[in-house]
Amino acid sequence: MTLSHGRPYLAIPGPSVMPDRVIAAMQRPAPNIYTGALHEMTATLLPDLKRIAGTAHHAAIYIANGHGMWEAALLNVLARGDRVLALVSGHFGQGWAATARALGAQVEVIESDGTGPVDPARLEAYLRADRGHDIRAVIACHVDTATGVRTDMAACRAAMDAAGHPALLMADCIASLGCDRFEMDAWGVDVAITASQKGLMTPPGLGFVFFNDRAAAARDRADMVTPYWDWRPRAAPELYYQYFAGTAPTHHLYALRAALDLIGEEGIEAVWTRHARLADAIWAAVESWGRAGEMRLGVGDRSARSHAVTSISLTAPDADRLRAWCETEMGVTLGIGLGRVPPEGWFRIGHMGHVNAHMVLGALGAIEAGLCALRIPHGAGGVAAAAQRLAAA
């Protein structure tokens, strides 16, 4: 027998837990895509999405995952051979840079060691050296989901301004939107991308690009974009089908409506605070366990840690043993290590979206039980430390 029977908890950093209301919203027959309720409902999604992204500018919806949004964002602002500067703090930053290169951009990379973000001073110095202002875009993950590193996008903008450089600032918010505070316009981000299956609590399959007028102007010289990826008709559709370049993703849209209702009822500030406090409890547990044995948080500086995902190092093979035990014995699925060298010593806890205190305490309790059951050396009192953090404030 195992103790895993009951509602499972998918504590991986995407796809995230789907609320019952989101699942229920998809239980319906196919709607008419030519006229009526679906059209009216779709029009209500965009203002809510823009509010969550902190922008008053443009938004386009795609039927695609995050990898699709990497391409969508780049294709609408770049011409073949343009220089792009990628700030990389993990596997996903590398992925976006590789995508830009494959599309035909000339990509240069400034990389951190994965325990924190790229120092904005390095960005400023790099841009100052580009006297001809050839670099068209700076791309960075707001949160890199592999390392759990959060990049201060406002500090990146400040570095670009200090260098007097006109490049666009583009942020991958796929892991962070709806979890970590993000204020696109206030922070001077020109393009932001996200996808449905993380903080937005909706099945994978919808992608979103937010862009301001500077980015919209860059579209005029973009020469690689194909009709499907062009953001112009999607952001300013004359006909409904132009939102999606074809058939609407009907049930995903109803699911997204339900998820945006949940966020609206809670309030985005409260959503951000909830994620911050749950993350703080997780860090307290890991720090306690790490007082003996090998467990460590991947990101030392609290201010550079994501509130959506936590990356933790252990040893190989203990990280894999622990994940397997938590899944089969406790019903909690933890995330694998990603892009670490070697990947075997790492695991991740996803705490994005529809997650509350008892779920986080449950996941931490399962991990602590696993550490005991597998005789993995660790400090005592991780769950108690987390409970104390949640009780405080």
Ligand SMILES: *Cc1c(COP(=O)(O)O)cnc(C)c1O
């Ligand atoms: C999940 C994620 C991606 C990839 O998204 P897919 O939907 O899996 O293609 C890219 N960047 C970041 C930061 C992510 O968290």
